[in-house]
Amino acid sequence: MDSKIIKKDKLLSLLERFIAGYHVLAPVREDGMLVYRPVGIPGDVELNPGRSVLPPKGRFFPQTEILYSYRIEGEKLTLEEYVEEARQVILFGVHPCDLRSFAVLDAVFTEEPRDAYFTARRNNTIIVGVSCSSVLPECFCTAFGISPVEGNGADIHLTDIGAGAYLVEVLTPRGKELLQKFDSLFEDNVAGAEEAKRAKEASLIKKISLSVKVNDLHEKMASIFENPYWEKISRRCLGCGVCTYVCPTCHCFDIMDDGAGKAGERFRCWDSCLFREYTLHTSGHNPRHALAQRLRNRFFHKLSYNNQRYNIEGCVGCGRCVALCPVNIDIREVIGAVRGLV
Amino acid sequence: MSVNESDVVTTAEGAAWEPKIVAFLCNWCSYAGADLAGVSRIKYPANVRIIRVPCSSRVNPQFVFRAFERGADGVLVAGCHPGDCHYVTGNYYTRRRLTLFKRLLEYVGFEPERFIVRWVSASEGQRFAETVKEMVDGLKHLGPQKRVSRV
Amino acid sequence: MKEITEMLQQVAARLFNEGLEMFIGYESGSVPAKARPYFAAVQGETAALVFNPFCEHNLAKYLVRFPNAKTAVVVKGCDAGAVERLVKERNLDRTRITVIGVPCGGMLARERVLAELPQDGKITAITDRRDAFVFQTSKGEHVLEKKAFLLAKCLICTQNNPTGVDLMLGKEAPPVGETGKDPYARVKEISALDPPARAAFWDRLMDRCLRCYACREVCPACSCTECCFEQAVPGWQQGAIWLSKAVTLPDNLHYHVIRAFHVAGRCTGCGECERVCPVRIPLMLLNRKLAGDIDELYGPTPPDVPSVLCTYATGDRDEFT
């Protein structure tokens, strides 16, 4: 669709207008980490953010979410459901890998049977993507065919093309509708912007040190299900939930009730397949009693099951799990190892 | 401490807000002390709700936190005076546990008045009543405990 | 560092000859300036063992996973207490464990090191020069002053040579902690705030806890077979569990306050909880608070008592009268 140019100072004005009219979630720096927070001041927003500690999936799939509450009065039972009402939220500053993750989540939540809670939030959100400006040692998005400068999945996508200017790509009608209101802030696309973007892409891709091939992996993995490799790699695994919670595509949840007396609520919250009680049956039996089984499950899910089930890769190469795993379990190494085993 | 007119917090319904105190009392001393307050008709504020435990050493700090999570404004734990424990040594453990726990709670931002531990013997009905009074006064001054309340 | 690495490899090889079944040490990580736990199960796997200033992990808790095997483990000064604690609480059979001590010149903060080293330089060797680590890289030599690059916990370290080990490698390391640093300085600062400010300080931190339980899983004092916080209750009694699975500020605070209380007097101060936290919650501020209070109120706990809360003195300070 359209593409325009916006100068950095104008970008701040744009953010200011966003904030005035919308609920804006954007990356800010907190104790040295990048996190998505509701913002009130444009200056707080990181315009070239880098990798956030948590992916922005929480906007659509919060860690804890009340589904409904109930109340009993006499014989009467009242239920109140908490599907987000229409409201306009701008999710600002999403990188291409995380943009891809939305497609992965959509496959899970918005296909039939549709998840009303997720879908409502998804529909209420305008996404502003931003191209990467640097590559971290753990990044490997290109393995999944993702370009660090492409905004697929965003409504609007920004790319810093240097000299204080951003290339603005309007990718959806919704994006267009949004920007129309602030037309005065933009300049027309200039020659060389697209070239600058490509150059940037090339330089970024060059920096991605590790390249792994994944697209045929899911077919091959079945044969190594029982391989002792899984036990070996699980030896150092702590069994914590870091990798799953920082993963932009992990989407497991548990549903619990919290009630006392005649009222209460049902909520859902993230769960992790690394946790012992994730597969624990009421009987006490646990089909994945060993950590190796649980860790194996996670990698099978990322590299095989997701593709089989939804026809889209379950990993986007964001590198968060690699960076944050306390014991350096590196999915890129796993991919390499798996390839060597089959 | 008295409460100024301006300090009075009101609830949504407009009634004056009254603090809610959950009290864990050991069966042999403090619960009996509270019974004695009753037998002696010593009046005290109706803000306290009592849970009977065999010994103050049965009180898990998690119960205390639970009460705050459920919206209690204050929590009281009362047991026999050290040396007088029905179970010989229980309250010595209570003392260590809850000293550390109270200090920890205060460290993470709870006001000291929120969590009180007192030794109340079976003959100290008056002391029990006074403890409740003091607590209610202190809590009224602080206002409702909203910080960790999930209600 | 090279000497220690070589010694480790030699010792591991010797132990396997003597019937060892598992050697727990470190290997190089998948990214620069990183090490990670390593498990050698046979003689042929010992060559990967390393020791360098990125071996920050406390390996002691891994021992619990091999209850029936003859196991050796590498410990630094700050890790040794964890082995002792696990043995004391019957999680380990000390007789089947060989504890191998390494002298520690302090562990480096990876982020700061990477920022200092040239981006595409490959680290070829690291030498400990008492006040600094010298990095040989493909782009030249870099001297990293310890004062500026060590982990915060190393700067207040008082125990960089392990005790209670079966085998000590290399020479005793000179102290790394800066003298005169008060380990409780930050605790005191927080304590000096008024309650609302203290609450605000903690709320901001606790609010971002993910409850990934990395702090618990890595903690050598969190040695329960099943943590009380993972005990689920089915059916209509679902509410009657210790802690809701919901990740909310009250629940997060509950989790961390109680976890700190559960390890009170048992925490060995290794700081692993803080290291593994993906959202950088300074958890040692809780543990240190308790350690300080315990020290002030009760002094050292006799060695035959499981923890400070399993004993008492009739004359203990009474703040409840």
Added chain:
Amino acid sequence: MKIGYYPGCSLESSAKEYDRATRLVARHLGIQLYDLNDWNCCGATAAHSTDHFLAAALPARNLMIAEEMGLNVTVPCAACYQRLRLAHRELTENEATAREIAELLGRPYQGKVRIYSLLETIAGIGLDQLAAQVVRPLKELKVACYYGCLLVRPPGTGCDDPENPRLMDELLLAAKAEVLDWGYKNECCGASLVFSERRLALRLIRNILRNAVDAGATSIACACPLCQTNLDTRQGQVNKEFGTSFAIPIFYFPQLLGLAMGLYPQDLGLGKHFIDPQRAIKAVGG
């Protein structure tokens, strides 16, 4: 051994010989005494019976001086010793007083100073060490060790068992004296009551002297300027009042230790007594 030395007012005047003997004996035993700089009166008698605050503040200043000098302090006078010990206790136990005094004197007292009586200081070098220095054993000296009341009381503050003190006995035993067991070791000498309640005080002095003599003593050793003065200078008055005939020399214990160590009697101030000690000195070959 280095230690601060607080002589106190009496040792600059009426009890000069005590001071002199102390310094000589200390030097002989290798104890280095450092006089506290610009010390002041401990407030005994006058201050402590009239003003509680002053009673702590006066000795406090001396303690602060010692603390600044980085020294512990030894005190020969029993009254000074007690005042300093009590002030130390007040300053370390009573925060309010400590604060007030710190304000008044412009500096805090950290409580680091340990206060020793001269008895403790000398005993501190070891009885064997002391015995090794003895060249003139006091074999013929039948001595009753008199501690008085201030040195050992109140319990917990004194330098020895309040009811049966033994320190001086041990020191003089090390000097080979014949030390007697008697009943008035720690009785009051009447102190300054000799001025206001003369007869009462004389009776107290008489009792002490009588008990010592009955026990077989030919001399009395003491560790307090006021006790020595009362027992020494009032014997005549006692004799007159009660028709007795006491003539028993009253020594400061370092004088006797000095004798045993072979120091010159004259240097030890042994010529300054009312009751002539010559016979006793002769008896030990001095």
Added chain:
Amino acid sequence: MPRIGVFVCWCGSNIGGVLDCPAIAQEAASFPGVVYSTEYKYVCSDPGQKLIVDAVKEHRLERVVVASCSPRLHEETFRQVLRRSGLNPYFFEMANLREHCSWVHPDTTVREQAQRKAVDLVRRAVAKAARLEPLFPGKIPVVRRCLVIGGGIAGIQTALDVADAGLEVLLVEREPTIGGNMVKLDKTFPTLDCSACISTPKMVAVAQHPNIRLYTYAQVEEVTGYIGNFKARIRQKARYVDHSKCNGCGTCWTRCPVTVPDDFNLGLGERGAIYIPFPQAVPNKPVIDLEHCRRSTRGKCGACAKLCPTGAIDYEQKDEFVDVEVGAIIVATGYGLFPWEKVYGEYGYGRFRDVITGLMFERMVNASGPTGGKIQRPSSGKEPKTVVFIQCVGSRDEARGKEYCSRFCCMYTAKHAHQILEKIPGSEVYVFYIDVRTFGKGYEEFYRRVRDEGAVYIRGRVSKVYQDGSKLIVRGADTLLGEQVEIAADMVVLATGAVPAAGAADVARMIGIPQDKDGFFQEAHPKLRPVETHTGGVYLAGTCQGPKDIPDTVSQASGAAAKVCGLLLRDELETNPLVSKVNEALCTGCLACQPVCPYRAIQPVTITERLPGQPPRERVVARVNEGLCQGCGACTVACRAGAIDLKGFTNKQLIAEVDALCL
């Protein structure tokens, strides 16, 4: 969820006059699980109880909540009602609306708040009731045998009483003879009976009783087990005389060439190395004091062995151990004397031979004592003319001695004063006292009599005793006259206070009973359970519990015996079901719970655990001995994993209570 019934009690106007009981009952009907809710005037009355029984049947109730008074009052009553209704008695919970609500919030101004509170209290009880589990008291068989530790008058009396009831008794005494302190006394106050004359027949009765097994010169070394089923190990110290052969002829002890100070006579007399403590000792057979025996010190003698007509001397005898099982234990270890020599410098720290204790005086004045009953100064053997008694030596002295009153000193001092005045014509007696306490029957009369006989009582303390020539100068204060007093005495007798017998702390540790701040054994309740301890099956008799005179000691001894008979004459014991239990799957075996248990009820056991995918593994877990556990719950909090729970006060129940109260 179980079916719960709620019964709100008016307690006449006690509750009903303040709270709206029908409204409470109505509100309670809507609580989760409640299927029936009603109110009644007096639920504890006969018709009230019937109401419950009927409702349980009619509404198929599974749990019952009564909202009335304190459970401390009526919990047991209602549990019995449930039993009658066919329900497990522990399916019951109470809400305390009277003591904790209506009585303390009676004002009309707080009516609404009180009403809300009452509803909350009932909600709590319902929440707990919903989570109650059936509990069953265990039954344990009882060993019909009683162990008595200590053979003084308390132990003797209690042993005789228990044995007379037909139960077996093991009496253990560490000295070579039973009799204790009482048998050392000359006369008893105020009747001046001969102490030995009344106690020695009892000693003989013990020795001859068919139900009593006597272990003298023996000590209990270890006690394990619990009420009804204790195991004890007794060490029989070697006597070096085979009592099965010895006929007590006395040849040996009269001919032993050694003389040592005689401890029975507190050093006032002498005995041989082979000896009986006193002529009427039971058993009347000797022991050899190897420490002083010439054969052992010098390697040769053997006179006793040569002289013994029955060949009973056995120098090679060794300590022996006897393991016994008993159902109850009575501790009667008695008292010792306050170590005044270590504390009271003003009385000369024991340096003056003529300063003696009251007990020494007893031996001295006793016709069978070392002086043959002649009162004499130990220093010279001369008869004292002036005797000073000092009271409260160690007693009632917070600073250096004990805070408590030793109770019997005032009276024995009066007795001693009387004996001096009676036996030594022209003698003078002075008694320094703080207060004279004559609490018993005939005691005050006796005290007056002694004063009338000429004893001079001076109210005040003695500041100093010192030797002056052959005299002891006693200086003290007369606080009534406000004067100093000085008395030149020939002898000073100190009324030394009573302290727990040496080794009491070891006994306490061994059996697991607490001591009070002074080391006396702690009774279960100072007023209402003075002979019981907090440890089931362990009872106290005599001065080991606190100073007391002979009649009080004997009374308590009989009391303890009655308790033991009540216990042991049953076939079985019911155990308290409110005890802790370990979930072994959760237990990590860290044993943090073990040291916090005051009853030593938690012990490690090794179990074999089978986990999926792992070979079977042996590991240690904690286990609660339900016979020992008293249900305090201290262990439950020590357990981080929540592996130990307390039945009747479970974590689940308590959490539910918190939740219910906070609604």
